[in-house]
Amino acid sequence: MKKVLVVLLTMVMVVSLLAACGKKEEEMTGGGEKVGLIVSTLNNPFFVTLKEGAEAKATELGMELVVLDSQNDPAKELANMEDLLTQGVSVILINPTDSDAVVGAIAMANEKDIPVITLDRGANGGEVVTHIASDNVAGGVMAGEYIAELLGGSGNVVELEGIAGTSAARDRGQGFNDAIGTTDIEVVAKQVADFDRTKGLSVMENILQAQPEIDAVFAHNDEMALGALTAVEASGRDILIVGFDATDDAVKAVEEGKLAATVAQQPAMIGSLGVEAASDVLEGVTLEAFVPVPLKLVTGEGSVPVDTMTGNGEKVGLIVSTLNNPFFVTLKEGAEAAAADMNLELIVLDSQNDPAKELANMEDLLTQGVSVILINPTDSDAVVGAIGLANGSGIPVITLDRGANGGEVVTHIASDNVAGGLMAGEYIAELLGGSGNVVELEGIAGTSAARDRGQGFNDAISTTDIEVVAKQVADFDRTKGLSVMENILQAQPEIDAVFAHNDEMALGALTAVEASGRDILIVGFDATDDAVKAVEEGKLAATVAQQPAMIGSLGVEAALKSIQGESLDAYVPVDLMLVK
Incomplete structure (x- = not known):
């Protein structure tokens, strides 16, 4: 099997x-x-x-x-x-x-x-x-891309739709059709089967009689997929079927090679x-407003089924750069929730933004017999020594949010900070009409987040008439963001906007700007609760939304996969969005 x-x-x-x-x-x-x-x-x-x-x-x-x-x-x-x-x-x-x-x-x-x-x-x-909920649009995209891959980008497909009016049916269909929209795949039949196995069977029987050429079926849930499977088997035709939900019956059908795949919700x-x-x-x-639950694609190509994605109480270490930042607190909480669900013991240590403490934390975890170490570095260069300790002990290391400039890491899970900086820069350029004076508040020197966010921002404004009149490090810290911005306000009479590499600095800058009485746009990064509230109140222009809880959760999932002997992609991206 x-x-x-x-x-x-x-x-x-x-x-x-x-x-x-x-x-x-x-x-x-x-x-x-x-x-x-x-x-x-x-x-x-x-x-x-x-x-x-x-x-x-x-x-x-x-x-x-x-x-x-x-x-x-x-x-x-x-x-x-x-x-x-x-x-x-x-x-x-x-x-x-x-x-x-x-x-x-x-x-x-x-x-x-x-x-x-x-x-x-x-x-x-x-x-x-x-x-x-899961992101059903993204799940539909996953199904569509997999079918497109199996068909080589061309063919005839059937779409079995869920109950009309449900967000799940609408979103899964949207994602699927978006995914095949750039291919030569044609949807030759699209009919509602109400998420029901019996209706999936009867609807598919009718479609098989009407359509002589069908290469694949995407069903909005596994019940319809399994109904369609019965009809296809009875017809004797060779048709790929992809479902959605990863129910026990569907996973079994994938294992047996009867279904091509199913998109696994949890x-x-x-x-x-x-x-x-x-x-x-x-x-x-x-x-x-929305709590995401990760999706997975289940196919018949090896590894373990979704329902066995649980550990046996293995110890996993998590070293966080600082728990004084709400972003990393949320990352930790996401990791803790995932560890509890996956039956893993998670040991969390705080480096307090101190590379020496980070190194001591690594030594501590290695003495505790952890199986995998997740680390959110204080500094991309300074962390190399700590990772080297784990490498020397044969313990896999996974980096979260910030990367490392050396050492052996099995995977890195993070947002695309360059893309996020680009997003912020483009939005500021739009608000300023392509010209003006801006301030850039930088994060901790040497961190990949500060480097990449700054790179993206400056790339975005490089083709405009926007000038960076001040660029200073404020260490991702609200208090430093306030004091640095106060100094810049005294030195710079003309400032139109501020881009801060994180929300803590943005909120510090906001306090300084409000005290000055000047009208200056501010864009942050992270979408922390305080920043989102400030956006809603019209105090911040925008913030780039990461998903720290998901970074933590995916880190624990990757740790379990490593424990179970699975190979991991070198980089797992977590997408961003602008909150304005």
């Missing part, structure tokens, strides 16, 4: 971090609060797994979870909402039957001031405190994070 390949997908996302999803378990205990969970249908294995993930987390946190099944009926969904509101729940988690139809149910909860969290499928209206994690988010709401924690 073929094994299954799990390939990491990096996702283009909006600002999407759960502020405290990675809390230490001892900090996350409920007091028996009642939380409601409305599931679109429990006839679909995916949503059964989502429910089980939520139930397990609720038990762990000491919360009472009331689960109701909408049976894919919006009227039943509305009745379920009414039922939960009469039961006195404190928070409602809802996996909508339909992104439009659910708006009425959410409005009922809004009227009662009961917070609502959507899971897997979004809502097209109503007030929702956070949405927890429904148990979606449910678990939903309950964690409910706990945070009850504790008064402010949540981000």
Whole structure:
């Protein structure tokens, strides 16, 4: 039997971090609060797994979870909402039957001031405190690119669509069609099969009769893919089929060579994070608008299935440059959440922005018998000695966010900081109409983040009439950002904009600018909570959004893959977006 390949997908996302999803378990205990969970249908294995993930987390946190099944009926969904509101729940988690139809149910909860969290499928209206889901557009792209690869860029494909009106169907279809849009692949049939196996079978039977030439099928979920598989097998034709969800039946079909692939979501994690988010709401924690859950592609080319992506309590070390920066706190929390889900023991040490402390932390971890070391360097040059210690002991090293200028590293997981700097520079150029005076506040000298963000920014403005009238290091620190900016304001009478290599410096600069009474645009980098709030209030012009929680989570996933003997790509990119 073929094994299954799990390939990491990096996702283009909006600002999407759960502020405290990675809390230490001892900090996350409920007091028996009642939380409601409305599931679109429990006839679909995916949503059964989502429910089980939520139930397990609720038990762990000491919360009472009331689960109701909408049976894919919006009227039943509305009745379920009414039922939960009469039961006195404190928070409602809802996996909508339909992104439009659910708006009425959410409005009922809004009227009662009961917070609502959507899971897997979004809502097209109503007030929702956070949405927890995979990036379905990115998943559709993954499926489309894989089919295009298998077909050599040309052929006839069928698309089996999910329930009309659901965000999952819309987004998966969008990503798939975007991916094949630049190829010679033609969609010869596109029909709705409602995420249902029986309908997938009957719809595919009809399509097979109508279409003599079909090379591949993309189904918006595994249930439809498996229904289509039955029809294709009965026809005796040779047609590739790719599904979505990585349910047990679908993964088995991939192992047996019957399905070409399935895009793996993590429904148990979606449910678990939903309950964690409910706990945070009850504790008064402010949540981000979107919490991403990573996707993976499961194909029949070797390695381990998604469901075996758990460890045996192995120790993994994480050395963080500084926990005085909210960005790295969120990175740590993402790593802690992933380690808990993957049954790994994570040991976290803080280098306090001191290379000597970083080296001591590495020595400490090596004495503790860790299997893999994740490190977020204080400095790309200074970290080389610490990595050399691990190399000498035969312990794999993975760098996070900042790279290393030497030593052996099995993979580097980070945003494309050059692209982020370019994004910031282009936006400032747009706001200034291509001319003006700007200040650049640089991060810690020697770090790859400072070097790359600065490179991208200066590349972006190099073809404009914008002049950098001051460029000074402020060490990624808010207090230094304030003091450096105060000095620059005294020295420079004409400043139109500031680009700060991170939000901490941007916020420090903001304080100085506000005190001066001058009108200066400021763009930061990281999309921390404080910076996003400042953007919303019109105080910062923009911030470039990284995803530190995902960097941490992907780091732990990479550590587990290393422990299990898998080869890793040299670089795993985590995409960026401009928040303005």
